[in-house]
Amino acid sequence: MTVGQSSAYKPQWFKSSYSGGNATECLEAAFTPDVVLIRDSKRSSGPRLTVSKKAWVHFIADVPAR
Secondary structure: OEEEOOOOOOOOEEEOOOOOOOOOOOEEEEEOOOEEEEEEHHHOOOOEEEEEHHHHHHHHHHOOOO
């Protein structure tokens, strides 16, 4: 995993359904051809966490169903 800015690719961001209902707990993710980007919606131009698609699949598999 790395933390940093994304490349020139313009990702389509979406808010996580697991984010809180208020404006203080919003996580956004975007899928690129190679990786998944994760960011704080309140700091959209801030740093982004970059994870492999394989790591994302394992993460989602471990998230408890609501």
